[in-house]
Amino acid sequence: MSVEIFFTTSNTDIVKHVENIVASILNLKIIDESIIALPQWLFNSRRNQYKADQVLDYLITLKKHVDSYALGVIDADGYVNGLNFVFGVAYPHSGAVVFLQRLKSVDKQLFLLRIEKEVLHELGHVLGLEHCRQPDCVMNFSNSVYEVDLKKAAFCRKCALKLQESGIMLNPSNIIY
Secondary structure (H helix, E strand, C coil): CEEEEEECCCCHHHHHHHHHHHHHHCCCEEEEEEECCCCHHHEECCCCEEEHHHHHHHHHHHCCCCCCEEEEEECCCEECCCCCCECEEEECCCEEEEECHHHCCCCHHHHHHHHHHHHHHHHHHHCCCCCCCCCCCCCCCCCCHHHHHHCCCCEEHHHHHHHHHCCCCCCHHHEEC
16 A cells, blocks of 8 residues: 655655654555645635645545555645534545644644644545544544544554554554553
């Protein structure tokens, strides 16, 4: 399984951290990555946000390999109809996008940890996982950055088993026992 990553930031700390999450934690092969600028038509100037599902649709069209997943890491805010904002969205077996704006913190390590949790969460959806009821599982739904902070950057045993069944072998340090 492979991933093509699209960044709207050239911040090397973020780029390297996301690469590490994808390759080291989920053992997915990164086959391409690029810094992109999103087209203006994806931006809702009244809300000062990007329409998340349209951004993901656009990123999927940029993929060079049909059998890869798309992952967008967008240094902006996103939303979907009916919600004020989203941290990210995903389509099973297709791709995901994570929006960084509401994850930001003056604490650099906290910001990177939040990115890690949301990348794992959205790629978990891409790999077939649904939201989990276990509060500290990374697949638990987060409605606020406070809730992101409460969960771990790890999968519960049930979610880890589902990933294993689909061929994703996690390091034990990324499983909650």
